[in-house]
Amino acid sequence: MNAADLTITQLRAAYREGDLSPAEAIQSIAVAIDEKDGDIGAYLSYDIDLALADAAEADLSLPLGGIPIAVKDLINVKGHPCSCASKMLEGTYTASYEATVIRKLREAGAVPFGRTNMDEFAMGSSNENSGIKPCRNPHDLERVPGGSSGGSAASVAANTAVAAIGTDTGGSIRQPASLCGVVGLKPTYGRVSRYGLVAFASSLDQAGPMTKTVEDAALMMNAMVGADPHDSTCLPDAVPDFTSVIGRDVKGLKMGLPREYFATGLDARVKEKVDAAVAKLQSLGAELVEISLPNTEHAVATYYIIATAEASANLARFDGVRYGHRAEADDLVEQYKKSRSEGFGDEVQRRIILGTYVLSSGYYDAYYLRAQKVRTLIRQDFTNAFEKVDLIASPVSPTPAFKAGEKQSDPLSMYLADIYTISANLAGICGISVPCGTVEEGGKNLPVGLQLLGKPLAEAELLKVAHAVEVS
Amino acid sequence: MDVRKIAHLSRLELSDDEAARYQEQVGQILKYVEQLRKIDVTGIEATAHASPIFDRVREDDISGDRLSREAALANAPSVAQGQFRMPKVVD
DSSP: OOGGGSOOHHHHHHHHHHHOHHHHHHHHHHHHHHHHHHHHEEEEEEOOOHHHHHTEEEEETTTTOOOOOEEETBBOOTBBBHHHHHHTTTOOOOOSSSOOHHHHHHHOOOOOEEEOSSSSSGSSSSSSOOOSSSOOOBBBBBOOOOSOOOHHHHHHHHTTTEOOOOESSSSHHHHHHHHHHHHHEEETTTTTTTBBBOOOTTTTTTTEESSHHHHHHHHHHHHHHHOTOOTSSSSSOOOOOGGGGTTTTOOTTTEEEEEGGGGGSSOHHHHHHHHHHHHHHHHTTTTTEEEGGGGGGHHHHHHHHHHHHHHHHHGGGOOSSSSSSSOOOSSSHHHHHHHHHHOHHHHHHHHHHHHHHHHHHTIIIIIIIIHHHHHHHHHHHHHHHHHHHEEEESOOOOSSBBBTTTTTOOHHHHHTTTTHHHHHHHTHHHHEEEEEEEEETEEEEEEEEEEEEOOTHHHHHHHHHHHHHHOO | OHHHHHHHTTTTOOOHHHHHHHHHHHHHHHHHHGGGSSSOTTOOOOOOOOOSSOOOOOSSOSSSSSOOOOHHHHHHSSSTTEOOOOOOOOO
């Protein structure tokens, strides 16, 4: 029995039955990684000794007792490296403190094991911007896993992890989940503490579960969600039992279909799978309502101003002074410039440049302030929609996984593929991607995900409906 | 947008090839985001907070969990006398 093949629920059962111990689970996952990850590249590193030490203390009576969880390599786990898939931090930074989300998972008994590949500093939608090594889609090794949480998605899809944590700033949990055929949930902004996450865009980032089943995502949510005095944007709201809604029916649920998300640019085969999943929900009692999110066409532009502006500020700390890569130089400014230029990859530098420009004197009002106002309009679109419907359904990605290298020469075309996921981050609402079928191409079956978007704090609704899709 | 000027502001050093490439790529993105200028945003308040939380305050009490000096220096590229060592900035 290899733990890496199991879901969280199955592994808990295996522990209960005495079929496997947490130490054996860690060992077997390491074997799976050694055997399978060479071609995939989902893992940047893993530390068996630290994990075995944690496993030895595992309290199996806890909800995630002894469950190994792979961690996206931008979340601080004390004593583990944290490279953000960047030469800026590769080999030079070991986490000296722990993220709240990790502390909370440990309190539920989980064992962080493995650092997963990603787009550098979470900037990308294909994992091709990893500054360390490529990551491929387990369903077709010539294709991308999606990004920026590509490694977390790929490890779960390839059965080289039981479950993983990702982060989502513009779709970076939901899109790789869709492309790899796993479940990925972006909580409401503020649901999960950002303390200990290396920040990309502080008003958009959220950590969330990436799992094989909806129930596993609910189990992780129970542990991950909750107030945190270390994060002033973390919501104080009570944490429900997210597993309690699994199996409940969707009768009478009003489901909104945004007409702007089913228009041109959507691959016909993806649309067919999404339509079929929506039809299934309808047959289970959900009522379909056409809605409009009129500011959809402005979402990508709004996002790439706000996110890059925030990123330019957040990445200013990487200057070779206290941690990370330091270049040799005679004066301070030269040291900053050389360290940063040697440490950061192209996409990171592009975004810092764009972000610095839109915040600079003379341009702030025209770009950043204006984008913040359009952000209000986008939020209002969702508030208005949620007066008519309980949930919104849409595709996650306009296409299934594309071939590596296909979009590399044109950054803007990569950005435009974020169209269905990006608004949820701007509005601060929650969203989930759940597998809803595959599309055949080149002899491979490429996964397609259905996206469900919910009101703030409505993750339980998402999980309930996603589960209905999963079992139908 | 002058990419070299912005690079200096953000403490990046660009080769000629990078400068040309980024000038074009960032230029294209800026052209794309120009569409936001056409939107009527009169009377619309900017969103600075993604969630409706404001004025989170706490007691001015520093006795809790802190990073020790040792831990803070543990990842430093260069340390001297318990401090981060840097090129001279004052003559």
